[in-house]
Amino acid sequence: MVSARRKALETLWNGSCDVIGWGEVEDPVTHISKPGELILHQGLKCKLSHKNISATSQTGAGAILVQQIKLSLGNEYEIPAGSKVIVTQNGKTAAYKHSGEPAVFMDHQEIVLEIFRGWA
Known part of the structure; x- marks a missing residue:
């Protein structure tokens, strides 16, 4: 059951994301994993x-300016460190990398992201 706080938070969430990991993928034709x-x-x-x-x-x-990018989403999802996260919000789509552990709260989690520059 989703709490009233969670429903209120979700009214602020105007984006959607796909989470992609790296692993063994089986070719549907040859059935060979790579x-x-x-x-x-x-x-x-x-x-x-x-x-x-x-x-x-x-x-x-001089001053160094750093931009912190943070993703807020439901805390029921497991987002492994190192995952590629593709976010679409306000008509723009960008790829990011999740590094580190999420900050998990009662009704959501917050994940600090970096610009995705390729798989490590």
Whole structure:
């Protein structure tokens, strides 16, 4: 059963995401397994948010601006570290990489993402 808090959160989630992992994929014709992308979850309701963090250095080199990208979604989904996350929100689609552990709350989880630059 979904709580009232969760329903309220979901009204703010205007995106959807697909979660893709890397593993052994069987070719449907030859039935030979080879490494490839596996779809773990599709069409999950989510919200992508951005936060700019600036830090100054003691060397006088100037401020460094870092953007933190955070994905909020239901806490019932297992999103393994290293997964590729494709998010569509506000008419734009982008690929990200999940690194690290999610912050799990009572009604949702938050995952810090990075721009996907390829499989490690």
